[in-house]
Amino acid sequence: MTEFIEAVQTIPLIRYSLLAGIVSAFTFGTVGSFVVTRRISYIAAAIAHSMLGGIGAAFYFGRSYDIAWLTPMLGGLIAALLSAAIIGWVSLKASEREDTIISAIWAFGMAAGILFIHYTPGQKPNLESYIFGNILVTSGSDVTATFALGLLVLILVALFYHKLVAVCFDEEFARLRGINSGAYFLLILALTAISMVLMVRVAGIILSLALLILPAATASRFSRQLWVIILVSITLTLIYNTCGLAMSFQLNVPTGPFIVLCAAAVYGISFLIKRKRA
Amino acid sequence: MASAHDLCFRYQKPLVLENVNFQIHDGESLCVIGPNGGGKSTLLKLMLGLLEPTQGELNILGKAPLKARPEVGYVPQAMRFDPLYPISALDIVLMGRLDQLKVGHYSRACREVAMTALEEVSLADLAKRPFSDLSGGQRQRVLIARALACAPKLLLLDEPTANIDLSIEEKLLDTLAQLKEKIAILLVTHDLDLIAAVGDSVLCVNRRVHRHTLPLSGEVIKEIYSGAQRIEHDRQTRHSQGDHSACQHD
Numbered sequence: 001m002t003e004f005i006e007a008v009q010t011i012p013l014i015r016y017s018l019l020a021g022i023v024s025a026f027t028f029g030t031v032g033s034f035v036v037t038r039r040i041s042y043i044a045a046a047i048a049h050s051m052l053g054g055i056g057a058a059f060y061f062g063r064s065y066d067i068a069w070l071t072p073m074l075g076g077l078i079a080a081l082l083s084a085a086i087i088g089w090v091s092l093k094a095s096e097r098e099d100t101i102i103s104a105i106w107a108f109g110m111a112a113g114i115l116f117i118h119y120t121p122g123q124k125p126n127l128e129s130y131i132f133g134n135i136l137v138t139s140g141s142d143v144t145a146t147f148a149l150g151l152l153v154l155i156l157v158a159l160f161y162h163k164l165v166a167v168c169f170d171e172e173f174a175r176l177r178g179i180n181s182g183a184y185f186l187l188i189l190a191l192t193a194i195s196m197v198l199m200v201r202v203a204g205i206i207l208s209l210a211l212l213i214l215p216a217a218t219a220s221r222f223s224r225q226l227w228v229i230i231l232v233s234i235t236l237t238l239i240y241n242t243c244g245l246a247m248s249f250q251l252n253v254p255t256g257p258f259i260v261l262c263a264a265a266v267y268g269i270s271f272l273i274k275r276k277r278a
Numbered sequence: 279m280a281s282a283h284d285l286c287f288r289y290q291k292p293l294v295l296e297n298v299n300f301q302i303h304d305g306e307s308l309c310v311i312g313p314n315g316g317g318k319s320t321l322l323k324l325m326l327g328l329l330e331p332t333q334g335e336l337n338i339l340g341k342a343p344l345k346a347r348p349e350v351g352y353v354p355q356a357m358r359f360d361p362l363y364p365i366s367a368l369d370i371v372l373m374g375r376l377d378q379l380k381v382g383h384y385s386r387a388c389r390e391v392a393m394t395a396l397e398e399v400s401l402a403d404l405a406k407r408p409f410s411d412l413s414g415g416q417r418q419r420v421l422i423a424r425a426l427a428c429a430p431k432l433l434l435l436d437e438p439t440a441n442i443d444l445s446i447e448e449k450l451l452d453t454l455a456q457l458k459e460k461i462a463i464l465l466v467t468h469d470l471d472l473i474a475a476v477g478d479s480v481l482c483v484n485r486r487v488h489r490h491t492l493p494l495s496g497e498v499i500k501e502i503y504s505g506a507q508r509i510e511h512d513r514q515t516r517h518s519q520g521d522h523s524a525c526q527h528d
Contacts, residue, residue: 159381166373169363176352177376224408226364
């Protein structure tokens with residue numbers, strides 16, 4: 001353990017990862033609880049995977065046309081928000097089957113990302129680090145961006161908490177009380193998209209998804225109040241991110257997968273304990 | 279209180295409601311009955327302004343349905359909701375005050391209104407209880423309290439006794455019978471006990487709308503619900519009324 005504490009003090013990369021993990025625990029715990037209780041984790045999955053298309057496009061256009069501000073994180077954010085908007089719109093308005101669109105966006109995003117990266121000039125970026133995460137690419141500016149976006153998510157949820165809950169529970173009734181239900185549903189999807197982007201550098205697409213869902217799923221087995229689920233999810237994610245990083249450093253195993261295996265194990269164990277009476 | 283003139287509605291090709299005319303007077307409580315797929319829920323949605331009439335006119339409290347919304351309390355079926363959704367009874371009732379909420383938390387005044395509404399359905403002691411812990415009848419009463427928290431002039435209910443066992447239903451009937459004294463009620467139901475407890479008269483919806491006064495005779499009930507005779511009921515009515523959709527039985 002002392003080795004890890006020493007590493008945090010001396011190695012910026014480890015410090016940045018730890019900070020990113022702590023900051024994102026708050027957004028993940030909050031947004032994840034909405035996603036799990038509203039039963040839209042499959043939408044979160046599609047949004048997460050579609051990010052790869054944006055990341056690939058950012059690499060391709062950024063390098064080809066020398067656009068310095070077009071970072072992979074920005075590309076991922078745009079792609080995630082775009083897919084959130086499309087899925088949200090389909091689920092609210094169009095007659096097409098929602099699950100079909102979700103799968104289509106999922107597959108399209110990944111395929112586009114791989115093709116863009118194939119055609120990206122110069123040294124090819126390592127796709128795997130975006131899919132499975134790599135703490136060694138975390139930088140100070142990533143942590144700043146994570147903090148800023150995370151703060152935005154938390155402020156939005158704090159301001160509109162009751163309206164979001166109302167729309168999640170009964171979209172039709174909220175509309176009858178003058179709430180723009182569609183807009184709030186899109187807001188939930190947008191918050192999900194932003195949260196996913198936050199963790200991609202550290203944990204990667206697949207593992208961010210697991211971190212969004214698993215703590216909230218575990219928490220929701222033991223509580224019947226959303227705010228309690230949110231608090232428990234935040235606590236669990238904090239523990240997973242900090243202890244996971246420390247232990248993976250100590251054991252010299254990849255951080256992201258290690259954290260997710262811990263989270264999945266706790267979720268699995270929670271099944272052995274009786275769910276609070278429904 | 280509410281009226282329809284030559285109201286027609288279609289989702290796609292066939293008309294779901296055709297030339298509907300009716301008038302609900304002030305202080306009158308009405309039960310809407312009819313076979314499944316006959317257009318009851320569609321009529322309710324039109325009254326809530328969730329759907330637009332294809333043709334004709336619908337007035338609620340002297341206004342267009344969309345304008346009347348703030349004064350209408352809507353009670354959907356309790357079984358429609360995710361039983362695992364983590365929310366307390368009080369938080370659900372507070373949704374009736376959503377139009378008073380800008381950002382942040384509900385005001386103290388809103389909480390007081392919500393508690394009063396819960397008292398009215400005799401559930402004040404279960405305010406903090408999670409929705410999932412409540413029985414079917416209690417859930418339905420929570421939804422009624424939520425509609426009451428809107429301070430409505432008209433209460434619309436969609437099959438409030440569906441999927442509720444008989445022993446619990448009695449409490450619900452009491453609640454509705456008491457409410458009827460204070461507020462106009464329009465409810466969709468198949469439940470004859472409910473019709474007897476709440477309705478002043480009955481609106482039978484099966485593409486067209488016919489009005490019946492209470493008590494319903496066995497013959498009328500058979501006419502409304504048995505498929506073969508339903509067509510006959512329509513035919514006879516149209517014949518006797520010169521193809522007008524509203525008919526007065528008895």
